[in-house]
Amino acid sequence: MPENTQDKLEDIYKEAAYSHINTGDETIHAKRITGRFRTYKWYASALYILFFITPYFRWEGSQAILFDIPHRQFHFWSLTIWPQDVWMLSLVLILLAITLFAATAVLGRVWCGYFCFQTIWTDWFTWIEDKIEGNPIQRRKLDNTPWTMRKIRLKLFKHSLWMLISILTGVTFAAYFADVYGLWHSYLTLNAPLIAWSVLAAFIFFTYVFAGLMREQVCFWLCPYARIQSVMVDKDTEMPTYDISRGEPRGKLRGKGSDARGDCIDCHLCVGVCPTGVDIREGMSEGCITCGMCIDACDSIMEKVDRPKGLIRYASRKEMDGETLPTLFKRPRVVTYSIILLLSMLGILYGLTHIPPIELSIVHERQPLFIQMSDGSVENKYTIKAVNKTPEDLHMRVTIVAPEGIKISKRENAEVILKSGKIIPLPIFLTARPEMLVEKQTPVRFILESIEKPTMRVEYESVFIKGR
């Protein structure tokens, strides 16, 4: 082995003395290295830029994506989702949950390793820490030295940047529920409502504490997903795995006798780079978020000692046991998840393409069901409940389709103005001569149609009650 490689390995062995397996009693200072999985992690991180910029997108003069809680509407570009369409939300939740299950069944906790807010924010926070306070050894030294002006300056700078990210996170989250420019103005002029301050305070606190102070402890002790993941993975799931048959017996690569050992040179770099402080060589751990950093680390070592890469690699238990992995669509879990995914996607697609511009329901008065008029006719009262989901007020006409003899009795109620986004109950009366009706209950169809746009119409079936 070249001398400079031996020197580099000596350095790595020295660093190994600082790499501890996480027992939760001290902060993990993971070493940052470059590599394939590190690059994937940066790509995934970059997706979160969308989280920060989305509230600034505009559509026809308004915020493109807005959860308008006071008006109970969700605006998504040109689409407005009303409480009546909220059933689609259940499908969206099913879709997200099943996507997570499917991804876990195939690639373990890939969500945790690359996409989870906790992991991404922690990654940013520790990157800042690394840039300001130095590598893990320097950081640990700094933590253990007495307070000096330098230490105060470094810590102040780091915590200020953490606080800045926490504030931006809080404001951005709140901006999904209120117009972003108005929100910034209200925060900067200290005129924000109490709820806006509460959301901001909660987000600053949780971002700062979870990503800055608790870090991997959240994954270990607070996240329920770590507990339930074991039921989602099976022998076919591919996860970062240490190849025991190749690596053992492990031993330091020094002097003679090394050749009899396995490929693991016991450098501990895989532990040193692990953001949750796991030793992957000890088998699957609750703390492993499948980020692949140990793969990058071990590959770099294998390159140095001139051994094939992949001592730690994405592999399934079956693969490690020498069995053949079934193709993706022969795995019952994957097939089941895919079918549910497809059904929920179709449901959402159907819902989005069939949102009616007007939602109509007609409530028949129950107390009394009918009134016997002095001229012998019978009157039924109904309440029209229509929601105008369009952005403008609509001038509507109410008509009925019913057997001869039943008619709308109060003409002034036959035309209505439906205010945009409002549900205004409107009474309407029907009368009939009882001798003209055969059945005790006669079907009646109400039609509500726009006077200006006759194609915009909705119908509702009800009944006329003849009385005694």
Ligand code: SF4
């Ligand atoms: S598995 Fe690889 S990185 Fe980990 S101790 Fe062994 S050689 Fe080093």
Ligand code: SF4
């Ligand atoms: S063991 Fe490897 S894959 Fe798992 S969290 Fe640690 S570095 Fe990431």
